[in-house]
Amino acid sequence: MTHLPVPGSDTRDVWEIYLSPTWMPALLAADELGVLASIADEPGSVAEVSARLGLNGRALGSVLALLASLGYLVPRQGRFHVTDAARHHLLPSSPFHWGGVWAQMRQGSPLYTQLRTALITPDPAEAIPRGNGDRSVDGWASGTLSPEAAASMTKYMHSHSAAAAVAVAHTDLFASTRRLLDVGGCSGVFSIVLAERHPGLSCTIMDLPAVCELTPDYVKERGLADRIDTYAADMFRDPWPHGYDAVFLSNIFHDWRPATCLALARSAFGVLPAGGTINVHEMLLDDDGAGPRTAAAFSVLMAASTQGQQFTFGQLESLLTEAGFVDIDCRSTSPLHSLVRGRKP
Ligand SMILES: C[S@@+](CC[C@H](N)C(=O)[O-])C[C@H]1O[C@@H](n2cnc3c(N)ncnc32)[C@H](O)[C@@H]1O
Secondary structure (H helix, E strand, C coil), X not given: CCCCCCCCCCCHHHHHHHHHHHHHHHHHHHHHCCHHHHHHHCCECHHHHHHHHCCCHHHXXXXXXXXXXXXXXXXXXXXXXXXXXXXXXXXXXXXXXXXHHHXXXXXXXXXXXXXXXXXXXXXXXCCCCCCCCCCHHHHHHXXXXXXXXXXXXXXXXXXXXXXXXXXXXXCCCCCXXXXXXXXXXXXXXXXXXXXXXXCCCEXXXXXXXXXXXXXXXXXXXXXXXXXXXXXXXXXXXCCCCCCCCEEEEECCXXXXXXXXXXXXXXXXXXXXXXXXXXXXXXXXXXXXXXXXXXXXXXXXXXXXXXXXXXXXXXXXXXXXXXXXXEEEEEEECCCCCEEEEEECC
């Protein structure tokens, strides 16, 4: 894979710092729920281990990917096996088991508690998400976000995604796009740099009303108010607007279960003309679901704090195919991110 050398777009160091706090909760949860002991007894795929232990397969897949990328599991022919490092320090049967340390570290770790809950809670059947708690994702799921939550989230996402957005804009992927619908576009962090790069492009940011109150300030600051507007809507319950040749979703699928992502892909399919494209920007897991470490750690963060997980290209390809898209391909846009594109026939 080749990456364009956009200054500042290689954010691997900062992502490592951002995500390393997921390592310990993943290990603590796997230890407490007997995941490694079970795999030591009998190697297994994500589906096999989740069936054996009655754990949520979506969250477990994220945890196993991270433990593999940290050197405690290795995938062979679709099954995870424990490594010597895991045998020595992570199995209760070992004289060198760190169980006493893990027991203490579980106290007072909110991320561990959230991840454990995700692992022991089955996914609901319906595609439209429900939001019953007080996390950001609950407001997103129910389509109701307070002005305060919207302001802090928008600021967070704008800085989180700025470098990745520049990397996407430096590809030629949107050179021939005229009208882009940026679903969950937030501050406009992607649309702004795409519009700057392509003078013939206009964009609409579709987001919840409380976010769309804030987006125009980010857009005006860059002098793009004539080419970027907003469409306030709940993407799960409101109609999507027509008239776009591309739908862009960055860091959206990773917040939701596959069934919910399929519903979003179907909504995009419904409003695109023939030849229009869906563009899913995400940090992808490897096909064997065993890394890379940054994507695996991001997946654990998503499993713990949202209703989602990171995907492999194969999983996204199947999902977009099921929604009706064809010619699905994947382009690496930065050392960490990829853009998966499908075309409406
Ligand atoms: C993880 S952020 C991604 C922001 C941006 N696309 C990026 O990559 O930085 C998710 C975005 O989806 C929006 N969102 C979440 N639930 C939504 C809903 N029900 N309807 C519309 N937008 C929603 C959020 O407000 C937020 O802007």
